[in-house]
Amino acid sequence: MDISDEKAAEMLHSLRIFFEENIPFNKVIGLQVASLDLENICVRIDMKETLIGNPVKRILHGGVISSVLDVTGGIVAMAGVIKQMEGRTTDEISRRLLKIGTIDLRIDYLRPGEGEYFLATGSVMRTGNKVSVVRMQFHNDKDCLIAAGTGTYIIG
Amino acid sequence: MDISDEKAAEMLHSLRIFFEENIPFNKVIGLQVASLDLENICVRIDMKETLIGNPVKRILHGGVISSVLDVTGGIVAMAGVIKQMEGRTTDEISRRLLKIGTIDLRIDYLRPGEGEYFLATGSVMRTGNKVSVVRMQFHNDKDCLIAAGTGTYIIG
Amino acid sequence: MDISDEKAAEMLHSLRIFFEENIPFNKVIGLQVASLDLENICVRIDMKETLIGNPVKRILHGGVISSVLDVTGGIVAMAGVIKQMEGRTTDEISRRLLKIGTIDLRIDYLRPGEGEYFLATGSVMRTGNKVSVVRMQFHNDKDCLIAAGTGTYIIG
Protein backbone atom coordinates (compact mmCIF):
# COMPACT_ATOMS: atom_id res chain seq x y z
CA MET A 1 0.00 0.00 0.00
CA ASP A 2 3.04 2.29 -0.18
CA ILE A 3 3.48 5.01 -2.73
CA SER A 4 6.15 3.61 -5.01
CA ASP A 5 9.29 5.69 -5.23
CA GLU A 6 8.75 5.63 -8.98
CA LYS A 7 5.27 7.08 -8.81
CA ALA A 8 6.34 9.78 -6.38
CA ALA A 9 9.34 10.63 -8.53
CA GLU A 10 7.07 10.97 -11.56
CA MET A 11 4.68 13.28 -9.75
CA LEU A 12 7.51 15.39 -8.43
CA HIS A 13 8.99 15.63 -11.91
CA SER A 14 5.64 16.89 -13.21
CA LEU A 15 5.47 19.40 -10.38
CA ARG A 16 8.91 20.70 -11.28
CA ILE A 17 7.95 21.18 -14.92
CA PHE A 18 4.71 22.83 -13.85
CA PHE A 19 6.34 25.33 -11.52
CA GLU A 20 9.23 26.14 -13.86
CA GLU A 21 7.45 26.17 -17.22
CA ASN A 22 3.73 26.76 -16.77
CA ILE A 23 3.52 29.59 -14.30
CA PRO A 24 4.21 32.87 -16.12
CA PHE A 25 5.37 34.88 -13.11
CA ASN A 26 7.80 32.14 -12.03
CA LYS A 27 9.38 32.44 -15.45
CA VAL A 28 9.61 36.23 -15.09
CA ILE A 29 11.68 35.87 -11.92
CA GLY A 30 13.61 32.88 -13.28
CA LEU A 31 12.53 30.44 -10.60
CA GLN A 32 14.19 27.02 -10.89
CA VAL A 33 13.46 23.91 -8.85
CA ALA A 34 17.06 22.95 -8.09
CA SER A 35 16.25 19.75 -6.26
CA LEU A 36 13.00 18.04 -5.45
CA ASP A 37 12.37 14.77 -3.68
CA LEU A 38 9.99 13.94 -0.84
CA GLU A 39 12.53 14.99 1.80
CA ASN A 40 14.47 17.84 0.21
CA ILE A 41 13.17 20.71 -1.82
CA CYS A 42 15.43 23.49 -3.03
CA VAL A 43 14.40 26.41 -5.22
CA ARG A 44 16.94 28.67 -6.90
CA ILE A 45 16.94 32.08 -8.55
CA ASP A 46 19.83 33.91 -10.14
CA MET A 47 20.36 37.61 -9.59
CA LYS A 48 19.53 39.75 -12.59
CA GLU A 49 18.94 43.43 -13.26
CA THR A 50 15.15 43.14 -13.38
CA LEU A 51 14.91 41.67 -9.87
CA ILE A 52 16.57 44.62 -8.16
CA GLY A 53 14.59 46.48 -5.51
CA ASN A 54 17.17 49.06 -4.49
CA PRO A 55 19.05 50.63 -7.38
CA VAL A 56 21.75 52.07 -5.11
CA LYS A 57 22.56 48.94 -3.12
CA ARG A 58 21.69 46.68 -6.06
CA ILE A 59 19.93 44.11 -3.87
CA LEU A 60 16.95 41.85 -4.52
CA HIS A 61 13.47 43.32 -4.25
CA GLY A 62 11.68 42.09 -1.13
CA GLY A 63 8.81 40.97 -3.35
CA VAL A 64 11.10 38.58 -5.21
CA ILE A 65 12.10 37.02 -1.91
CA SER A 66 8.52 36.65 -0.75
CA SER A 67 7.52 35.22 -4.15
CA VAL A 68 10.24 32.58 -3.99
CA LEU A 69 9.48 31.69 -0.36
CA ASP A 70 5.76 31.39 -1.08
CA VAL A 71 6.39 29.01 -3.98
CA THR A 72 8.97 27.04 -1.98
CA GLY A 73 6.56 26.59 0.91
CA GLY A 74 3.84 25.51 -1.50
CA ILE A 75 6.06 22.83 -3.07
CA VAL A 76 7.09 21.61 0.39
CA ALA A 77 3.42 21.41 1.38
CA MET A 78 2.69 19.46 -1.81
CA ALA A 79 5.48 16.98 -1.09
CA GLY A 80 3.97 16.53 2.37
CA VAL A 81 0.58 15.74 0.84
CA ILE A 82 2.14 13.23 -1.58
CA LYS A 83 3.78 11.46 1.38
CA GLN A 84 0.55 11.56 3.38
CA MET A 85 -1.38 9.97 0.48
CA GLU A 86 0.79 6.87 0.11
CA GLY A 87 -1.22 4.16 -1.54
CA ARG A 88 -3.66 6.47 -3.30
CA THR A 89 -3.86 6.75 -7.08
CA THR A 90 -2.01 9.43 -9.00
CA ASP A 91 -5.39 10.89 -9.95
CA GLU A 92 -6.53 11.22 -6.35
CA ILE A 93 -3.25 12.85 -5.38
CA SER A 94 -3.28 15.21 -8.37
CA ARG A 95 -6.81 16.35 -7.58
CA ARG A 96 -5.76 17.18 -4.04
CA LEU A 97 -2.59 18.99 -5.16
CA LEU A 98 -4.67 21.23 -7.43
CA LYS A 99 -6.59 22.52 -4.40
CA ILE A 100 -3.51 23.62 -2.49
CA GLY A 101 -3.21 27.36 -1.95
CA THR A 102 -1.54 29.83 0.38
CA ILE A 103 -3.68 31.00 3.30
CA ASP A 104 -1.11 33.33 4.82
CA LEU A 105 2.58 34.05 4.77
CA ARG A 106 5.03 35.71 7.12
CA ILE A 107 8.35 36.90 5.77
CA ASP A 108 11.25 38.11 7.91
CA TYR A 109 13.77 40.18 5.96
CA LEU A 110 17.02 39.58 7.83
CA ARG A 111 19.86 40.83 5.64
CA PRO A 112 20.25 42.65 2.28
CA GLY A 113 19.62 40.39 -0.71
CA GLU A 114 23.15 40.46 -2.09
CA GLY A 115 24.51 37.60 -4.16
CA GLU A 116 24.81 36.04 -7.57
CA TYR A 117 22.28 33.35 -6.85
CA PHE A 118 19.94 32.40 -4.03
CA LEU A 119 18.58 29.11 -2.67
CA ALA A 120 15.32 28.63 -0.83
CA THR A 121 14.50 25.58 1.27
CA GLY A 122 11.67 24.60 3.56
CA SER A 123 10.42 21.99 5.97
CA VAL A 124 6.94 20.99 7.04
CA MET A 125 6.03 21.66 10.66
CA ARG A 126 2.67 19.95 10.31
CA THR A 127 0.68 18.32 7.55
CA GLY A 128 -2.89 18.04 8.81
CA ASN A 129 -6.05 17.08 6.98
CA LYS A 130 -6.87 20.61 5.96
CA VAL A 131 -3.85 22.78 6.65
CA SER A 132 -0.10 22.48 6.25
CA VAL A 133 2.39 24.75 8.00
CA VAL A 134 5.87 25.21 6.53
CA ARG A 135 8.99 27.10 7.58
CA MET A 136 11.21 28.44 4.82
CA GLN A 137 14.74 29.88 4.54
CA PHE A 138 16.35 31.98 1.83
CA HIS A 139 20.17 31.92 1.60
CA ASN A 140 22.57 33.59 -0.81
CA ASP A 141 25.52 31.98 -2.61
CA LYS A 142 27.69 32.51 0.47
CA ASP A 143 25.21 30.56 2.62
CA CYS A 144 24.17 33.75 4.40
CA LEU A 145 20.57 33.70 5.67
CA ILE A 146 18.87 36.57 3.83
CA ALA A 147 15.27 35.93 4.83
CA ALA A 148 13.02 33.41 6.54
CA GLY A 149 9.35 32.73 6.38
CA THR A 150 6.40 30.75 7.62
CA GLY A 151 3.51 29.81 5.36
CA THR A 152 0.12 28.29 6.06
CA TYR A 153 -1.38 26.36 3.14
CA ILE A 154 -4.84 24.94 2.61
CA ILE A 155 -4.38 21.33 1.52
CA GLY A 156 -7.83 19.71 1.77
CA MET B 1 7.80 75.06 12.21
CA ASP B 2 5.37 73.17 9.98
CA ILE B 3 6.36 71.23 6.93
CA SER B 4 4.99 73.33 4.12
CA ASP B 5 2.42 71.61 1.93
CA GLU B 6 4.63 72.55 -0.98
CA LYS B 7 7.73 70.87 0.41
CA ALA B 8 5.81 67.72 1.32
CA ALA B 9 4.23 67.64 -2.13
CA GLU B 10 7.65 67.91 -3.74
CA MET B 11 9.06 65.08 -1.68
CA LEU B 12 6.07 62.87 -2.39
CA HIS B 13 6.39 63.62 -6.09
CA SER B 14 10.04 62.50 -5.96
CA LEU B 15 9.03 59.37 -4.09
CA ARG B 16 6.48 58.53 -6.77
CA ILE B 17 9.05 58.93 -9.54
CA PHE B 18 11.53 56.88 -7.56
CA PHE B 19 9.16 53.97 -6.95
CA GLU B 20 7.75 53.96 -10.47
CA GLU B 21 10.86 54.66 -12.52
CA ASN B 22 13.97 53.74 -10.56
CA ILE B 23 13.21 50.36 -9.07
CA PRO B 24 13.64 47.72 -11.76
CA PHE B 25 11.35 45.07 -10.24
CA ASN B 26 8.55 47.59 -9.75
CA LYS B 27 8.74 48.28 -13.49
CA VAL B 28 8.59 44.54 -14.21
CA ILE B 29 5.29 44.23 -12.38
CA GLY B 30 4.02 47.57 -13.68
CA LEU B 31 3.60 49.20 -10.29
CA GLN B 32 2.03 52.66 -10.46
CA VAL B 33 1.55 55.12 -7.61
CA ALA B 34 -2.06 56.06 -8.37
CA SER B 35 -2.38 58.66 -5.64
CA LEU B 36 0.01 59.91 -3.03
CA ASP B 37 -0.43 62.59 -0.41
CA LEU B 38 0.30 62.54 3.30
CA GLU B 39 -3.08 61.03 4.11
CA ASN B 40 -3.90 58.78 1.17
CA ILE B 41 -1.64 56.42 -0.68
CA CYS B 42 -2.90 54.19 -3.45
CA VAL B 43 -0.80 51.85 -5.57
CA ARG B 44 -2.13 50.24 -8.75
CA ILE B 45 -1.16 47.38 -11.00
CA ASP B 46 -2.86 46.18 -14.14
CA MET B 47 -3.37 42.50 -14.84
CA LYS B 48 -1.13 41.12 -17.56
CA GLU B 49 -0.07 37.70 -18.77
CA THR B 50 3.33 37.78 -17.05
CA LEU B 51 1.83 38.31 -13.58
CA ILE B 52 -0.22 35.13 -13.63
CA GLY B 53 0.42 32.54 -10.91
CA ASN B 54 -2.18 29.95 -11.88
CA PRO B 55 -2.43 29.30 -15.61
CA VAL B 56 -5.78 27.48 -15.28
CA LYS B 57 -7.59 30.06 -13.18
CA ARG B 58 -5.60 32.93 -14.70
CA ILE B 59 -5.21 34.75 -11.41
CA LEU B 60 -2.42 36.91 -10.01
CA HIS B 61 0.63 35.21 -8.54
CA GLY B 62 0.71 35.52 -4.76
CA GLY B 63 4.19 36.97 -5.04
CA VAL B 64 2.88 39.90 -7.09
CA ILE B 65 0.37 40.63 -4.34
CA SER B 66 3.00 40.47 -1.60
CA SER B 67 5.35 42.65 -3.69
CA VAL B 68 2.70 45.33 -4.14
CA LEU B 69 1.64 45.23 -0.48
CA ASP B 70 5.25 45.46 0.71
CA VAL B 71 5.87 48.53 -1.46
CA THR B 72 2.55 50.09 -0.45
CA GLY B 73 3.32 49.65 3.24
CA GLY B 74 6.76 51.13 2.69
CA ILE B 75 5.37 54.24 1.02
CA VAL B 76 2.77 54.63 3.79
CA ALA B 77 5.57 54.34 6.38
CA MET B 78 7.55 56.99 4.46
CA ALA B 79 4.60 59.38 4.42
CA GLY B 80 4.31 58.84 8.19
CA VAL B 81 7.96 59.78 8.64
CA ILE B 82 7.53 62.91 6.50
CA LYS B 83 4.60 63.96 8.70
CA GLN B 84 6.57 63.20 11.86
CA MET B 85 9.50 65.33 10.68
CA GLU B 86 7.54 68.54 10.13
CA GLY B 87 9.92 71.50 10.34
CA ARG B 88 13.04 69.54 9.38
CA THR B 89 14.97 70.19 6.19
CA THR B 90 14.38 68.21 3.04
CA ASP B 91 17.90 66.82 3.42
CA GLU B 92 17.28 65.52 6.91
CA ILE B 93 14.03 63.91 5.83
CA SER B 94 15.59 62.37 2.71
CA ARG B 95 18.42 60.85 4.71
CA ARG B 96 15.92 59.24 7.04
CA LEU B 97 13.75 57.96 4.17
CA LEU B 98 16.77 56.23 2.65
CA LYS B 99 17.16 54.10 5.77
CA ILE B 100 13.62 52.75 5.70
CA GLY B 101 13.35 49.03 5.11
CA THR B 102 10.95 46.17 5.71
CA ILE B 103 11.57 44.17 8.88
CA ASP B 104 8.76 41.70 8.40
CA LEU B 105 5.54 41.25 6.48
CA ARG B 106 2.39 39.19 6.93
CA ILE B 107 0.14 38.60 3.95
CA ASP B 108 -3.34 37.07 4.13
CA TYR B 109 -4.54 35.70 0.80
CA LEU B 110 -8.30 36.03 1.04
CA ARG B 111 -9.74 35.54 -2.46
CA PRO B 112 -8.43 34.66 -5.94
CA GLY B 113 -6.63 37.54 -7.65
CA GLU B 114 -9.12 38.04 -10.47
CA GLY B 115 -9.55 41.39 -12.13
CA GLU B 116 -8.34 43.79 -14.78
CA TYR B 117 -6.59 46.04 -12.31
CA PHE B 118 -5.89 46.11 -8.60
CA LEU B 119 -5.52 48.87 -6.00
CA ALA B 120 -3.50 48.67 -2.81
CA THR B 121 -3.94 51.04 0.12
CA GLY B 122 -2.55 51.23 3.61
CA SER B 123 -2.69 53.08 6.89
CA VAL B 124 -0.18 53.55 9.67
CA MET B 125 -1.00 51.93 13.01
CA ARG B 126 2.02 53.49 14.68
CA THR B 127 4.96 55.64 13.66
CA GLY B 128 7.52 55.34 16.44
CA ASN B 129 11.11 56.56 16.59
CA LYS B 130 12.53 53.34 15.22
CA VAL B 131 9.67 51.26 13.87
CA SER B 132 6.51 51.88 11.88
CA VAL B 133 3.63 49.39 11.64
CA VAL B 134 1.26 49.55 8.67
CA ARG B 135 -1.88 47.65 7.65
CA MET B 136 -2.46 47.19 3.94
CA GLN B 137 -5.37 46.10 1.71
CA PHE B 138 -5.43 44.84 -1.87
CA HIS B 139 -8.70 45.19 -3.80
CA ASN B 140 -9.61 44.32 -7.37
CA ASP B 141 -11.50 46.49 -9.86
CA LYS B 142 -14.82 45.35 -8.39
CA ASP B 143 -13.73 46.54 -4.92
CA CYS B 144 -13.44 42.96 -3.73
CA LEU B 145 -10.84 42.48 -0.96
CA ILE B 146 -8.29 40.05 -2.46
CA ALA B 147 -5.62 40.20 0.21
CA ALA B 148 -4.56 42.06 3.32
CA GLY B 149 -1.27 42.52 5.05
CA THR B 150 0.64 43.96 7.96
CA GLY B 151 4.17 45.25 7.61
CA THR B 152 6.75 46.34 10.15
CA TYR B 153 9.30 48.84 8.83
CA ILE B 154 12.52 50.14 10.35
CA ILE B 155 12.40 53.92 10.10
CA GLY B 156 15.25 55.21 12.26
CA MET C 1 -34.97 30.30 5.86
CA ASP C 2 -33.30 33.10 7.88
CA ILE C 3 -31.70 32.57 11.20
CA SER C 4 -34.12 34.20 13.59
CA ASP C 5 -32.72 37.03 15.62
CA GLU C 6 -33.94 35.15 18.64
CA LYS C 7 -32.07 31.97 17.83
CA ALA C 8 -28.87 33.87 17.05
CA ALA C 9 -29.23 35.86 20.27
CA GLU C 10 -29.63 32.64 22.24
CA MET C 11 -26.54 31.09 20.70
CA LEU C 12 -24.50 34.21 21.28
CA HIS C 13 -25.67 34.31 24.89
CA SER C 14 -24.48 30.73 25.33
CA LEU C 15 -21.15 31.62 23.75
CA ARG C 16 -20.70 34.49 26.16
CA ILE C 17 -21.37 32.26 29.18
CA PHE C 18 -19.04 29.62 27.76
CA PHE C 19 -16.14 32.02 27.21
CA GLU C 20 -16.58 33.85 30.50
CA GLU C 21 -17.46 30.97 32.83
CA ASN C 22 -16.24 27.67 31.41
CA ILE C 23 -12.72 28.40 30.21
CA PRO C 24 -10.41 28.37 33.23
CA PHE C 25 -7.66 30.57 31.76
CA ASN C 26 -10.17 33.21 30.64
CA LYS C 27 -11.29 33.43 34.28
CA VAL C 28 -7.67 33.79 35.42
CA ILE C 29 -7.22 36.87 33.25
CA GLY C 30 -10.72 38.16 33.99
CA LEU C 31 -11.93 38.12 30.40
CA GLN C 32 -15.44 39.57 29.96
CA VAL C 33 -17.54 39.62 26.81
CA ALA C 34 -18.66 43.25 26.99
CA SER C 35 -20.91 43.15 23.95
CA LEU C 36 -21.79 40.41 21.54
CA ASP C 37 -24.13 40.45 18.59
CA LEU C 38 -23.60 39.30 15.02
CA GLU C 39 -22.08 42.62 13.99
CA ASN C 40 -20.25 43.85 17.07
CA ILE C 41 -18.07 41.91 19.43
CA CYS C 42 -16.21 43.58 22.28
CA VAL C 43 -14.11 41.82 24.90
CA ARG C 44 -12.92 43.59 28.06
CA ILE C 45 -10.34 43.00 30.73
CA ASP C 46 -9.56 45.09 33.77
CA MET C 47 -6.00 45.82 34.83
CA LYS C 48 -4.92 43.94 37.93
CA GLU C 49 -1.63 43.18 39.66
CA THR C 50 -1.43 39.60 38.37
CA LEU C 51 -1.58 40.66 34.70
CA ILE C 52 1.54 42.83 34.88
CA GLY C 53 4.44 41.98 32.60
CA ASN C 54 6.83 44.76 33.52
CA PRO C 55 7.02 45.45 37.24
CA VAL C 56 8.78 48.80 36.75
CA LYS C 57 6.43 50.27 34.16
CA ARG C 58 3.42 48.37 35.55
CA ILE C 59 2.05 47.54 32.12
CA LEU C 60 0.13 44.52 30.83
CA HIS C 61 2.09 41.37 29.94
CA GLY C 62 2.24 40.84 26.18
CA GLY C 63 0.84 37.36 26.73
CA VAL C 64 -2.34 38.80 28.23
CA ILE C 65 -2.80 40.95 25.14
CA SER C 66 -2.25 38.02 22.76
CA SER C 67 -4.61 35.85 24.85
CA VAL C 68 -7.39 38.43 24.67
CA LEU C 69 -6.87 39.05 20.94
CA ASP C 70 -6.87 35.32 20.18
CA VAL C 71 -10.17 34.85 22.04
CA THR C 72 -11.68 37.96 20.46
CA GLY C 73 -10.76 36.78 16.97
CA GLY C 74 -12.22 33.37 17.74
CA ILE C 75 -15.55 34.84 18.87
CA VAL C 76 -15.66 37.08 15.77
CA ALA C 77 -15.00 34.01 13.58
CA MET C 78 -17.81 32.17 15.40
CA ALA C 79 -20.25 35.01 14.80
CA GLY C 80 -19.27 34.89 11.13
CA VAL C 81 -20.08 31.17 11.01
CA ILE C 82 -23.44 31.73 12.70
CA LYS C 83 -24.31 34.35 10.06
CA GLN C 84 -23.09 32.06 7.27
CA MET C 85 -25.29 29.21 8.53
CA GLU C 86 -28.58 31.10 8.48
CA GLY C 87 -31.42 28.61 8.20
CA ARG C 88 -29.55 25.70 9.76
CA THR C 89 -30.54 24.14 13.05
CA THR C 90 -28.95 25.14 16.32
CA ASP C 91 -27.46 21.65 16.55
CA GLU C 92 -25.75 21.93 13.16
CA ILE C 93 -24.36 25.33 14.03
CA SER C 94 -23.18 24.20 17.47
CA ARG C 95 -21.37 21.21 16.03
CA ARG C 96 -19.52 23.49 13.63
CA LEU C 97 -18.66 26.02 16.33
CA LEU C 98 -17.07 23.26 18.39
CA LYS C 99 -14.57 22.59 15.63
CA ILE C 100 -13.32 26.17 15.41
CA GLY C 101 -9.69 26.65 16.41
CA THR C 102 -6.83 29.05 15.87
CA ILE C 103 -4.44 28.16 13.04
CA ASP C 104 -2.13 31.10 13.47
CA LEU C 105 -1.98 34.52 15.01
CA ARG C 106 0.03 37.67 14.44
CA ILE C 107 0.22 40.27 17.17
CA ASP C 108 1.68 43.76 16.76
CA TYR C 109 2.59 45.39 20.05
CA LEU C 110 2.22 49.09 19.32
CA ARG C 111 2.25 50.92 22.64
CA PRO C 112 2.75 50.08 26.35
CA GLY C 113 -0.29 48.37 27.91
CA GLU C 114 -1.18 51.16 30.33
CA GLY C 115 -4.74 51.67 31.52
CA GLU C 116 -7.40 50.71 34.03
CA TYR C 117 -9.28 48.59 31.53
CA PHE C 118 -8.89 47.44 27.93
CA LEU C 119 -11.30 46.67 25.09
CA ALA C 120 -10.68 44.29 22.22
CA THR C 121 -12.69 44.29 19.00
CA GLY C 122 -12.43 42.50 15.70
CA SER C 123 -13.87 42.20 12.24
CA VAL C 124 -13.97 39.37 9.73
CA MET C 125 -11.96 39.84 6.54
CA ARG C 126 -13.23 36.59 5.07
CA THR C 127 -15.43 33.71 6.18
CA GLY C 128 -14.74 30.84 3.79
CA ASN C 129 -15.84 27.24 3.95
CA LYS C 130 -12.77 26.13 5.84
CA VAL C 131 -10.94 29.19 7.06
CA SER C 132 -11.87 32.52 8.57
CA VAL C 133 -9.50 35.50 8.75
CA VAL C 134 -10.06 38.19 11.36
CA ARG C 135 -8.37 41.50 12.22
CA MET C 136 -8.38 42.55 15.87
CA GLN C 137 -7.61 45.73 17.83
CA PHE C 138 -6.80 46.24 21.50
CA HIS C 139 -7.46 49.69 22.97
CA ASN C 140 -7.06 51.06 26.47
CA ASP C 141 -9.58 53.15 28.47
CA LYS C 142 -8.32 56.32 26.72
CA ASP C 143 -9.06 54.78 23.32
CA CYS C 144 -5.35 54.48 22.58
CA LEU C 145 -4.48 51.58 20.24
CA ILE C 146 -2.19 49.34 22.30
CA ALA C 147 -1.96 46.35 19.98
CA ALA C 148 -3.41 44.88 16.81
CA GLY C 149 -3.58 41.40 15.44
CA THR C 150 -4.61 39.10 12.65
CA GLY C 151 -5.86 35.58 13.27
CA THR C 152 -6.57 32.69 10.95
CA TYR C 153 -9.14 30.23 12.27
CA ILE C 154 -10.16 26.82 11.02
CA ILE C 155 -13.96 26.82 10.80
CA GLY C 156 -14.90 23.70 8.84
Place this chain on the structure above:
Amino acid sequence: MDISDEKAAEMLHSLRIFFEENIPFNKVIGLQVASLDLENICVRIDMKETLIGNPVKRILHGGVISSVLDVTGGIVAMAGVIKQMEGRTTDEISRRLLKIGTIDLRIDYLRPGEGEYFLATGSVMRTGNKVSVVRMQFHNDKDCLIAAGTGTYIIG
Protein backbone atom coordinates in the same frame (compact mmCIF):
# COMPACT_ATOMS: atom_id res chain seq x y z
CA MET D 1 37.95 42.24 25.34
CA ASP D 2 35.77 39.18 25.86
CA ILE D 3 32.80 39.00 28.12
CA SER D 4 33.98 36.72 30.89
CA ASP D 5 32.00 33.55 31.27
CA GLU D 6 31.58 34.52 34.89
CA LYS D 7 30.07 37.90 34.12
CA ALA D 8 27.71 36.44 31.51
CA ALA D 9 26.68 33.68 33.92
CA GLU D 10 25.92 36.28 36.58
CA MET D 11 23.79 38.34 34.21
CA LEU D 12 21.91 35.30 33.01
CA HIS D 13 21.29 34.23 36.60
CA SER D 14 19.81 37.65 37.32
CA LEU D 15 17.66 37.40 34.20
CA ARG D 16 16.34 34.04 35.34
CA ILE D 17 15.39 35.39 38.78
CA PHE D 18 13.81 38.43 37.14
CA PHE D 19 11.64 36.44 34.74
CA GLU D 20 10.62 33.83 37.30
CA GLU D 21 10.17 35.97 40.40
CA ASN D 22 9.55 39.57 39.44
CA ILE D 23 7.02 39.41 36.62
CA PRO D 24 3.58 38.81 38.13
CA PHE D 25 1.97 37.23 35.06
CA ASN D 26 4.87 34.79 34.60
CA LYS D 27 4.20 33.61 38.16
CA VAL D 28 0.49 33.19 37.38
CA ILE D 29 1.28 30.79 34.54
CA GLY D 30 4.13 29.15 36.46
CA LEU D 31 6.85 30.00 33.98
CA GLN D 32 10.23 28.51 34.87
CA VAL D 33 13.56 29.12 33.13
CA ALA D 34 14.69 25.49 32.91
CA SER D 35 18.06 26.21 31.39
CA LEU D 36 19.79 29.41 30.41
CA ASP D 37 23.22 29.96 28.98
CA LEU D 38 24.34 32.01 25.98
CA GLU D 39 23.68 29.14 23.57
CA ASN D 40 20.70 27.29 25.02
CA ILE D 41 17.57 28.72 26.53
CA CYS D 42 14.71 26.50 27.68
CA VAL D 43 11.54 27.68 29.37
CA ARG D 44 9.14 25.26 31.08
CA ILE D 45 5.58 25.33 32.29
CA ASP D 46 3.63 22.58 34.01
CA MET D 47 0.05 21.85 33.08
CA LYS D 48 -2.46 22.94 35.68
CA GLU D 49 -6.21 23.45 35.85
CA THR D 50 -6.03 27.23 35.54
CA LEU D 51 -4.14 27.13 32.23
CA ILE D 52 -6.84 25.18 30.40
CA GLY D 53 -8.42 26.76 27.33
CA ASN D 54 -10.80 23.97 26.32
CA PRO D 55 -12.64 22.37 29.24
CA VAL D 56 -13.76 19.37 27.16
CA LYS D 57 -10.38 18.46 25.66
CA ARG D 58 -8.49 19.78 28.72
CA ILE D 59 -5.74 21.35 26.64
CA LEU D 60 -3.64 24.47 27.18
CA HIS D 61 -5.16 27.85 26.31
CA GLY D 62 -3.59 29.31 23.17
CA GLY D 63 -2.82 32.45 25.14
CA VAL D 64 -0.61 30.49 27.54
CA ILE D 65 1.36 29.16 24.58
CA SER D 66 1.79 32.60 23.04
CA SER D 67 2.76 34.04 26.44
CA VAL D 68 5.47 31.42 26.92
CA LEU D 69 6.77 31.78 23.36
CA ASP D 70 6.89 35.57 23.64
CA VAL D 71 8.92 35.37 26.87
CA THR D 72 11.18 32.65 25.43
CA GLY D 73 11.91 34.72 22.34
CA GLY D 74 12.62 37.74 24.52
CA ILE D 75 15.15 35.83 26.65
CA VAL D 76 16.81 34.45 23.51
CA ALA D 77 17.04 37.99 22.10
CA MET D 78 18.56 39.15 25.40
CA ALA D 79 21.19 36.40 25.32
CA GLY D 80 22.01 37.50 21.77
CA VAL D 81 22.54 41.07 22.96
CA ILE D 82 24.77 39.90 25.84
CA LYS D 83 26.91 37.98 23.33
CA GLN D 84 26.99 40.98 20.97
CA MET D 85 28.17 43.27 23.79
CA GLU D 86 31.22 41.27 24.78
CA GLY D 87 33.71 43.55 26.48
CA ARG D 88 31.16 46.11 27.66
CA THR D 89 30.40 46.75 31.32
CA THR D 90 27.55 45.04 33.13
CA ASP D 91 25.91 48.43 33.49
CA GLU D 92 25.98 49.13 29.77
CA ILE D 93 24.56 45.71 29.00
CA SER D 94 21.86 46.01 31.65
CA ARG D 95 20.73 49.36 30.32
CA ARG D 96 20.37 47.87 26.87
CA LEU D 97 18.52 44.80 28.13
CA LEU D 98 15.99 47.05 29.85
CA LYS D 99 15.00 48.55 26.49
CA ILE D 100 14.22 45.22 24.83
CA GLY D 101 10.58 44.72 23.89
CA THR D 102 8.45 42.70 21.51
CA ILE D 103 7.59 44.43 18.23
CA ASP D 104 5.52 41.62 16.79
CA LEU D 105 4.89 37.94 17.20
CA ARG D 106 3.57 35.16 14.97
CA ILE D 107 2.31 31.98 16.57
CA ASP D 108 1.43 28.80 14.67
CA TYR D 109 -0.80 26.45 16.65
CA LEU D 110 0.10 23.04 15.27
CA ARG D 111 -1.33 20.44 17.64
CA PRO D 112 -3.54 20.35 20.78
CA GLY D 113 -1.67 21.43 23.91
CA GLU D 114 -1.83 18.08 25.71
CA GLY D 115 0.80 17.08 28.25
CA GLU D 116 1.94 17.25 31.84
CA TYR D 117 4.63 19.78 31.11
CA PHE D 118 5.88 21.81 28.16
CA LEU D 119 9.27 23.11 27.04
CA ALA D 120 9.90 26.16 24.89
CA THR D 121 13.16 26.84 23.08
CA GLY D 122 14.34 29.41 20.60
CA SER D 123 17.18 30.49 18.39
CA VAL D 124 18.23 33.84 17.01
CA MET D 125 17.97 34.29 13.24
CA ARG D 126 19.56 37.71 13.40
CA THR D 127 20.81 40.09 16.06
CA GLY D 128 21.15 43.50 14.42
CA ASN D 129 21.81 46.88 15.97
CA LYS D 130 18.15 47.69 16.44
CA VAL D 131 16.15 44.52 15.88
CA SER D 132 16.50 40.86 16.76
CA VAL D 133 14.49 38.09 15.07
CA VAL D 134 13.94 34.80 16.90
CA ARG D 135 12.27 31.50 16.01
CA MET D 136 10.66 29.58 18.85
CA GLN D 137 9.29 26.06 19.38
CA PHE D 138 6.91 24.70 22.00
CA HIS D 139 7.03 20.94 22.70
CA ASN D 140 5.14 18.78 25.17
CA ASP D 141 6.59 16.11 27.49
CA LYS D 142 6.47 13.56 24.65
CA ASP D 143 8.61 15.85 22.46
CA CYS D 144 5.64 16.56 20.20
CA LEU D 145 5.77 19.99 18.51
CA ILE D 146 2.65 21.80 19.79
CA ALA D 147 3.34 25.26 18.44
CA ALA D 148 5.99 27.39 16.79
CA GLY D 149 6.55 31.09 16.57
CA THR D 150 8.60 33.94 15.23
CA GLY D 151 9.19 37.11 17.22
CA THR D 152 10.71 40.44 16.30
CA TYR D 153 12.23 42.34 19.22
CA ILE D 154 13.51 45.89 19.49
CA ILE D 155 16.96 45.70 21.05
CA GLY D 156 18.53 49.13 20.58
